[in-house]
Amino acid sequence: MGKRLSGASTADEDRELDELFKSDPDAWFSYEVMRATEVKDPIPDAIVEEIHSMLEVSGPTADVIPFYRKSLVRWSAVACVAAVVCWFVFARTSRLSGSNEIVAQNGTSTEVTLPDGTTVKLNAGSRLSYARDFVSRPTREVTLTGEAYFTVIHDERHPFIIHTADISIIDLGTIFNVRAYPDDHLTETTLIDGSVEVLLRKGESPGKIVLKPNEKLLYNANGSTDKSGNQTGTFEISAVTPAHGTKNEFVETAWIDNKMVFRNERFGDLARRMERRYNLEIAFSDEELKSVHLTGTISNETVDEAMKLLQATTSFKYTIAEGKLTLGLY
The missing domain is CATH 2.60.120.1440 (Jelly Rolls)
Incomplete structure (x- = not known):
């Protein structure tokens, strides 16, 4: 991976790596994160120190290392950078x-x-x-x-x-x-x-x-x-889906203004959002009610007020008891 990132991989190595990516998506994901976070000059001090410690290099070396050894150190450094970046990304646990x-x-x-x-x-x-x-x-x-x-x-x-x-x-x-x-x-x-x-x-x-x-x-x-x-x-x-026909308000981000906007949304999916919004459990006594599609906006309404708004668009009954909302058909 380090050689491909640096542009030094051969055609055979590229084919081998591509086959690995096809069979192992996690390996591909690792490579993509390394590529996306590829270190640009100047290299951060923390990574330079890590590379130096791995290579046991100290002080200037450019004038005393033969060309073939400089190449070896350069590619070793690339590999170390990849290893360090990979460690930073995947040592999440x-x-x-x-x-x-x-x-x-x-x-x-x-x-x-x-x-x-x-x-x-x-x-x-x-x-x-x-x-x-x-x-x-x-x-x-x-x-x-x-x-x-x-x-x-x-x-x-x-x-x-x-x-x-x-x-x-x-x-x-x-x-x-x-x-x-x-x-x-x-x-x-x-x-x-x-x-x-x-x-x-x-x-x-x-x-x-x-x-x-x-x-x-x-x-x-x-x-x-x-x-x-x-x-x-x-x-x-x-x-994205515009809310209320405006250019700068969207269904997907209306929640940041304390609004719950839904457009042709399944009642079952809306119920999960309402559970989080109102901090209560919602259950359906009739499974077919989950598939009913609803459109509307909930702003500052209480859960009881929100239910009455929804009842204006579709026919259902509800009860609220001990922190649980139960929905069903008449």
Whole structure:
């Protein structure tokens, strides 16, 4: 991988690496993160020190190392850079033991400014974690469960990466929204301004996807089945959905203004969002009601008021008792 990153790989090595990527999406994902976070001159001091310690090099050497040895050191340095970057990216389990975590409980939302100045607004039922030494790392990485709206302070030498269960998003100077709740079957990335690169963890054709402003990517980690019978991911890219016909308000980001906007949405999917918004359990006594499609907007209404709004568009009954909302047909 280090040789390809540096442009020194042979045709045979490239073919071998491509075959590896086809059979092992995790290897491809590792390479893509390394490529996207490739270190540019000047190399950060922390990585220079790591390379020097690995190569046991001290002091100036350019005038005394023969050409063939300089080449060896150069390619060894490339390999070490790749190893160091890879370690920074994939030692996430041990990193989280020294991490900070921001939580927005059901029924609430919260906003936080990260140490680098990036602002993140978390929707209800979401959590964001990041290393305590977040700003001193070559890559600024966070892990998201739930939904968040990011306004990232761009730093080309220290890329900002959001990890979810199924995708990773690399900031290229951006305002964007990410929704990745564990109980949703889709992961959604919505770009408002700038550019993001999305890396899929699995799929028939693993690859990077660069979004343009006002585009969104929907990724289903179990969207299809491959020839071996294994679940594999599928994705689609579409335009964001305007809310109320305005250019600057979208269904996907209305929640940051405390609005729940839904357009032809399944009642079952809407109910999951309402559970997080109102911090209560919602159950259906009639399964067919889940498939009813609804359109509307909920702003400051209580759960009882919201139910009455929905009843104006479709026929159903409901009861609320002990923190549980039960929906059914008449």
